Amino acid sequence: MTDEIYLYNTETRKKEKFIPQVEGVVQFYSCGQTVYEDVHVGNAKTYVVWDVLVKTLRYFGYHVNHVQNFTDVGHLTDDADEGEDKIQKKAKALKMDPMELVDIKIREYHHNMDKIEVGRPNIAPRATGHINEMIDLVRLLIEKKHAYELDGSVYYDISSFEDYGKMARLDLDNLEAGARIEVNTGKKNPGDFALWIKAPKEHIMKYTSPWSIGYPGWHLECSVMSNKYLGDTLDIHAGGIDHIPVHHTNEIAQSEGATDKKFANYWVHSAFITVNGKKMSKSKNNFVTLEELIKEVGRGAARFTLTQAHYRTQADFSLEQARNFRKRYYRIIKSYHLALQYLHTLEGEIKDEDRNYSEKILMNFNKAMADDLNTPQAIIQINTIAKRLDQYRKKGDNFQLIKALEVLRTMMTVLGIPLIELKDDEIDNVNNMISLRIKLKANGDFDASDKIRDHLSSLNYILQDISAEETQWYKE
């Protein structure tokens, strides 16, 4: 495909034409979950965004190598130097081994993502599987004078890295004068962050290193795993917008400090979901879990809900809105199902005619997706096609209808919004029941006809009477 893809690059704060290092191949790393709690809607939205990015790149013909990590060690409840390991803390509360908790949460994560059509990454490495490589990186950074040991711990010396904070546009002088609280007086600079942390006695998740028995700093894993599986320079590095000032800033310092090469050519960041205008977050306890959303509106509408806003827009979330999006989703499904039913009962040849219209819609869709993943614009094209489906069906314009169906399927697949399929015998069965019901209605036996409607409804078939003789249905 020849479409040029444009992505908003956080580093330049501009939309840029996407050019990978090797033509046709994309080395893509996204920061994954720290696995200790349920996936909430805000987390899920971010993973949906990366999934849409991957699907779009593949749709446009790229071979994408996607690596997304699981953080299972080193992510602390406080800043990089103080506080307890999040996983260890939660595991202690549940009276289980930290790694048991991690395994449970990783399984849950995959299960949840499968439900909303988020494809698995090519590689999903765990931090604990890369302790040796992390130690190697720390050693290299010490050799290159980017890091120093302090009482068994190792810190990155941010003054040794000229461009520290450049992508985030940090004003280091003001950070020091501002809200940052200095806790460790031994550090060279208040902003120096831990690469290796000496473990207190009661700490469970600890590993042997040249400096102490301890554990790695949180930022280290992404530098190590992206390098191991994707190379020195990534084409795209993605993460939540909150990662810009600290996590990604530190990753850049580590990776570029070690390789002296550019760490990532494109930085893509996903904006937050808010609740009543405030960030949805674990600490604010204002979150809705993905499971709750799916329970409320179903998995297809859940995916639709998480896809409908542009990824860089801070969208407000509520279950009420999600119910709204549910309606929109099933409006599309209904058009799809009516078209399937119509074609199912069709006899005779389908004549070849002009198919420009659907192709034009598809071009609009391609253009929208190539323009920094403009999903709202793309969804408009889906609505348009759904409407066209109804029109072609009513007109009996079968060729156009089939073409439009193809286009709809393509667009839904790229966005990862699932269609609900109907089997042939399923269509026949429901139609038979409906024929019976229409007869009962004609005889004025509304009790019996309502019973059939209720029965079908319990099987997720939604009936809508168009007239005394005609009933439309679709499946939820």
Next chain:
RNA sequence: GCACUGUUGGCAGAGUAGCUAUGCAGCGGCCUGCAAAGCCGUGGACAGGGGUGCAACUCCCCUACAGUGCUCCA
């Protein structure tokens, strides 16, 4: 305090230098055993103030407000 981002109709949410979407909700009508839907029609927005332009909601500057980050969070 400093930095970044944003401010579009009742709500959600795109977009373009000159005509603006789309969806839900609303209003009027048709249809209707009930339920639900459908169809036709319709009103409704570009935070405020400057500037550049033949023309700005769209570009630039300032102000106000909001969100996020600087402290764990996608």
